[in-house]
Amino acid sequence: MSPAHARDPRGSDSVRSQHIAGILRDEILAGDLKPGTWLRQDELAARLGASRIPVREALRILESEGLTESFPNRGARVPVLSIEDVNTYYRMRERLEPLTLTESLSHLSDDHLARLERIQDEIENQSDVNRFLLLDRDFHMTTYSGCPSAPLLAMTERLWNSTQHYRRAFMVLKDPDRAMIVNAEHRLILDAVRRRDPEDCERYLAGHIRRTRVELTAHPELFVADEGASGSLRLPERTSGLR
Amino acid sequence: MSPAHARDPRGSDSVRSQHIAGILRDEILAGDLKPGTWLRQDELAARLGASRIPVREALRILESEGLTESFPNRGARVPVLSIEDVNTYYRMRERLEPLTLTESLSHLSDDHLARLERIQDEIENQSDVNRFLLLDRDFHMTTYSGCPSAPLLAMTERLWNSTQHYRRAFMVLKDPDRAMIVNAEHRLILDAVRRRDPEDCERYLAGHIRRTRVELTAHPELFVADEGASGSLRLPERTSGLR
DNA sequence: TGCCACAAGATTGGATCCAATAACAAGACC
């Protein structure tokens, strides 16, 4: 995965705000910017050598991807999720991603399958946490890559992005059996994909996500009460009523 | 539903960009701004009496809600959805909204139930298309209003917003049986909600959405090939690979 | 001591001006 700020200058990154969004996206997903971190426009502008305008735009772009949240007159930060939030995100994933996968299924080429095989092989032959996170994401996204619906793909990616930090926090808790279980699940999914069997795809993918959710939410210590990062501040009350 | 631009000036609309976003949101959902319409920053700034900066921000806000889409150096427009897009949005709804409803179920008060009863009564005693669209949305959103998860609620609302225009276009095709069917479905959902029965809630809600999808996508004439509105322009190729 | 008013600093929001890019049209060259 090439870092966004190293792409072809004539790509969509020729627009400064998208370039900045790419850098911040990488930093958030890599864990350099943790939940609760406030993203000051001044600071970012200085650090990235631009004015605050493209930084503002970038923060909006990231907000639309679920990677930041912003409060009027108060700024933007990396969202802090409660254990309930993460639980719900995973429940959403359990329902949505099987759809993404079945929509993708008939469009996957043999090249895709070969690539999946390679990725899974590598997953089984390494043990670095960050490497696993990258490969795992790559594995699933490759199974989804045939999905012809851009909105469905975007939503899927958004759900992954939003929970990335907690997935990482969970992974550092070593568990001797986990690798074996994950690999078994991946192999079953890969086999169902190879057979183009939508029912088994849904079954094993939903199971994979569900089991991860159950394990993840069994560790409440991964979720700080709320902002311990910087600035104690009353969060705006939740807009409950949908207007 | 009070129009956004008439809210308390000390509300979140005290920020100009959100005020503008509110106005445009209403205009898009009301059908005044149709799919394919380009949203020129200059024009909007002049019409709404502001500079282009808050307009830009507003367009980003709307983009994060799925109500507009923007292309670098080319501007923003109301998205034009193909019949496949709408089909997929509805499939997403079939999976997600039953979850929203079951999450909401245990938090719904008797007041909510009384309100649902009133809304459904009114739905059955009127025949105006726009009034129906408002009431129908109100009915479903009220059933969801107990959902404690803000992201899930936001995603649900987003899916509704994105397909609003096509729902309206469908409604103007008169069908003598439709009202009866919709009312029967709503009554079953309402009953299941009253009984706090998550299984029946899921069943009847999923059926309701699915039947609507099937009927809607049986009318390909509702979906123009692509932009017939203004400006023929090559759309940027879809970013297929998810990086 | 506890609490409210008020002022100073920090931070975001908005307006204006300028630069960069894209769509469009006219003309040169083959």
Add this chain to the structure above:
DNA sequence: GGTCTTGTTATTGGATCCAATCTTGTGGCA
């Protein structure tokens, strides 16, 4: 005649400055 090039115009993107808002610290007062 067709295609490539080259200005022109419309439109978006970015920089700088100023205004509005929020946070925080200080002091008065009961």
